[in-house]
Amino acid sequence: MNIAxxxxxxxxxxxxxxxxxxLQLLIAPWMEGDIEHVGSTSVPGMIxxxxxxxxxxxxxxxxxxxxxxxxxxxxxCYYPYKPEQMHWFCRPSPEFRTHHVHLIPYQSPLWFERxxxxxxxxxxxxxxxxxxxxxxxxxxxxxxxxxxxxxQKWPFIEKVLASVSSS
Numbered sequence: 001m002n003i004a005x006x007x008x009x010x011x012x013x014x015x016x017x018x019x020x021x022x023l024q025l026l027i028a029p030w031m032e033g034d035i036e037h038v039g040s041t042s043v044p045g046m047i048x049x050x051x052x053x054x055x056x057x058x059x060x061x062x063x064x065x066x067x068x069x070x071x072x073x074x075x076x077c078y079y080p081y082k083p084e085q086m087h088w089f090c091r092p093s094p095e096f097r098t099h100h101v102h103l104i105p106y107q108s109p110l111w112f113e114r115x116x117x118x119x120x121x122x123x124x125x126x127x128x129x130x131x132x133x134x135x136x137x138x139x140x141x142x143x144x145x146x147x148x149x150x151x152q153k154w155p156f157i158e159k160v161l162a163s164v165s166s167s
Contacts, residue, residue: 033057057106
């Protein structure tokens with residue numbers, strides 16, 4: 001799937017809420033904590049791949065394995081991407097994605113990392129602008145390689161998170 005960034009869509013928050021409500025019903029037994037809208041679609045005004053990223057808190061990955069079958073039987077495709085950190089799903093198919101769901105241990109370092117970065121982008125226009133520019137550049141350079149596109153964003157994200165933790 002090629003990387004195609006689009007302008008912010010005012011319907012993304014409502015798309016998230018609709019899917020959050022659906023997920024709460026499907027996987028309540030495995031949930032702990034919150035369901036969060038993360039990624040660029042959660043940042044008003046941010047360009048993004050038009051895919052709603054949803055992070056679901058779970059107690060631990062081993063106990064949450066039962067959610068894999070439930071989500072797989074309800075329109076999600078499971079993929080063991082970074083299985084030591086999360087259970088990862090996309091919907092409706094790997095070729096055409098509208099949603100990503102990440103089951104992540106609640107209040108783990110990865111949980112806080114994603115929340116913190118999202119919140120920085122929501123409140124710091126300068127950082128959000130720099131990130132949008134980086135994303136545009138990477139999308140042009142790595143249009144056909146989603147993994148490299150994602151990896152190349154990481155140094156910027158680390159730098160931003162480090163600057164917040166040191167202040």
